[in-house]
Amino acid sequence: MLNSDPLSTTLYNRMLEPSGITPTPHSTIQTLFACEPTGSPAVILADMLFPDWAPLRLLSALRSREILHPVIFMSHRVETETLQEILEANAFAFIKKPINQVKLLELTSRALAWDEPRQAHLLRTQQTRRALRAMGAREREALQMSVGGLSARQIAERLGVSPRTVEKQKTAALRKLDVGSMAEAAALMAQREVSCALLGVPG
Template sequence: MNESQRVYLVDDDEAIRRSASFMLRTSGYAVTTFGTGIEFLEAVDELEPGCVLLDVRMPEISGLEVQQVLRDRGIAHPVVVMTGHGDVTVAVQAMKAGAVDFIEKPFDKAVLLEAIEDGFTRIAQAGSSMARREEAQARLRVLTPRETDVLEGLVRGHPNKTIAYDLGISPRTVEVHRANLMQKLEVASLSEALRVAFAAGLGSD
């Protein structure tokens, strides 16, 4: 844990904001607090990546509604929801909508920190996945447009003859392009080539 790990605490209860932010700051996190979901949503586009600690029951806009807005905007901050009054049903809704975890008020320090750490684990995994995607995309950039066409056909599971027909070239030419793309990608098998293609997002549509 260090100051580069940011937590955005969204709760209309000032006492909760004070106590939870104190727990988190003394554990090494950088904490920014917001008194309403609207206040948070107005600022979120400018915020650095971090974990959101989000109360469910708030006036004007609920935590679940805030969570939905984040999803609609494509904002991927991991969310930990805080619930009270035994709101298990609401917590399940939040989890189905992508929340990392939920904690029930009043919560102790260990429970809070474990939930936040799960959020930062998700950020790390997302960063690793993005790095793999970028690396794979860079590898594909060495291919010619026609070699990319052939690889896309392979991704769709088409045999050489079908790829040849679709591209208006001979099966022999497809074989040549296939051999060339495998050499450029530095792979020894079709499965390896497909792994690179899938990692790059080819065929994800």
């Protein structure tokens, strides 16, 4: 929860308690940015009047830091044009003050449910990228060519090694990716973020 007013933060905490949601208050943007990603679903409740951080600037800063949880903005009032801009910038929702507890619980629960599969996907992608970085160059080459449809013999000819060596490299790559088959590895490689990591370019 991003709010510089302690009284409001306490009030919203009490509103969310019945659902079992325990907010983490942030009175400065720096403490929010410093949070370590956990891979768990979360939602950011942000006051639109947070000092020095207009909604569009906040959304952009969160994206640049790969903090990709849904954001719900809160305010007493907002211009229609501004509301449209923040929703087009992928804010999850807007809730008008004074905050209605039922509405707050509904939106927060929806945002958490929406975020859960996204965080699972992001966590798996991060794990895969780390695994790719841990591979040797030949393991990555063997993996990439195998996913591309080449046989162990064809890969061996290209790399100037034996087919047995290629099989060992493929086995090591699959183990590091924590998958049981080349088909599973191919499914991972089909993801844009992972493909970029394999090729050594930004995702």
